[in-house]
Amino acid sequence: MNQGVSEDHFLIEGAIAGSEEACARLVRRHQTMVARVALRVTHRPELVDDVVQEVFLTVFRKLAKFERRSGFKTWLYRIAVNTSIEALRKEDARKRLNQRAEVEGDALPDAILVQRPQTGERLALNKEMQQRIHAALGSLPTQARMVLTLRYLEELSTVEIAKALELPEGTVRSRLHYARIKLAEALGPYMEKAETGKRKKR
Amino acid sequence: MSCEQHREKITAYLDGDLSGLASAELEGHLDQCPECRALAQKLGLGLEVYLALESARPEPELPAGLADMIAAQAVQEMGASPRPQRRRLIAAVAGFILAIGIFAGYQMRPHLSQPIASEPPNINLTAIRFESKGVGVEIKGESFVLHSKDKQGKAAVDLKF
Numbered sequence: 001m002n003q004g005v006s007e008d009h010f011l012i013e014g015a016i017a018g019s020e021e022a023c024a025r026l027v028r029r030h031q032t033m034v035a036r037v038a039l040r041v042t043h044r045p046e047l048v049d050d051v052v053q054e055v056f057l058t059v060f061r062k063l064a065k066f067e068r069r070s071g072f073k074t075w076l077y078r079i080a081v082n083t084s085i086e087a088l089r090k091e092d093a094r095k096r097l098n099q100r101a102e103v104e105g106d107a108l109p110d111a112i113l114v115q116r117p118q119t120g121e122r123l124a125l126n127k128e129m130q131q132r133i134h135a136a137l138g139s140l141p142t143q144a145r146m147v148l149t150l151r152y153l154e155e156l157s158t159v160e161i162a163k164a165l166e167l168p169e170g171t172v173r174s175r176l177h178y179a180r181i182k183l184a185e186a187l188g189p190y191m192e193k194a195e196t197g198k199r200k201k202r
Numbered sequence: 203m204s205c206e207q208h209r210e211k212i213t214a215y216l217d218g219d220l221s222g223l224a225s226a227e228l229e230g231h232l233d234q235c236p237e238c239r240a241l242a243q244k245l246g247l248g249l250e251v252y253l254a255l256e257s258a259r260p261e262p263e264l265p266a267g268l269a270d271m272i273a274a275q276a277v278q279e280m281g282a283s284p285r286p287q288r289r290r291l292i293a294a295v296a297g298f299i300l301a302i303g304i305f306a307g308y309q310m311r312p313h314l315s316q317p318i319a320s321e322p323p324n325i326n327l328t329a330i331r332f333e334s335k336g337v338g339v340e341i342k343g344e345s346f347v348l349h350s351k352d353k354q355g356k357a358a359v360d361l362k363f
Contacts, residue, residue: 020274021273024270024273026268027269027273031268032261034262037261045279049264049265056338057279060276060279061279083207115250116246117250124336130258137255152252152256153253160217173214173219177213179247180249184247190251191248191251202301
């Protein structure tokens, strides 16, 4: 981790001095992470490339003023999230919201197995189910997708999320809890369908 | 504590973010309350599905030349709005070009009049070095090189003309 941090600092210095190579290397180091966040928050693959570009251009514009207190990655997450939300807002303003499942069937595995945490019971999600669940994720509030992504996919702690979003930790926790409730509501109907035929517990 | 108050803690509990005491207290309630228990199970399963689905997606692929394109644009933008260090550099360049211009003009004067049998210019243009406001300038033949150092004394920018 330390080595990663000092490499970032080295590249940041180079970028501030105007080295194109340092800029390019800094982008390559972090572009996949930014793309992941952009994809999950916007839920629109067609927006990802533009968001990634906009994120890094913003980073370089502000780099000279960047204070190292919060860490580069935290700062980068903040810009990634804000840029994604803004891109989505512009896109939604431009056209009617369309929540069609955006993942091609070919790209999905034939079945995904999920295990019920309490009982260990296994549920199978076929391709069609996966696509529907995908669409359901798209219908979640953007903010919910955002905190779910940061906490469970990027595996940031609530403290780190609080720093990235400049919110109190308590607020992050409530948003996370609310996001999980919305998630369960969105997925609920599919969970019922995916039951393996066992008697449902009340 | 009401059910509502207990429920607010469920996510933190599932994520392992609750203290031992608070966890034990919530577990005690969940044992007794079917509604809250059902909610905890729903939230737990919802996350499992979310993780299973999202983990199965491949990492997003970006165009191969994107990083280079972004870097080129970023550097271009930086060049368009010079920062203080670069302003000094540009000022030094401007001053230098002016000096060269005056110098060259002075050297040209002998050609405007009758050739004078005087010694040729004794200033050698192939090796001039000086420093101006932290910017090192070096002339080699027809090209000149400007070296700029940052606060740590490391070479930060080298411009060649």
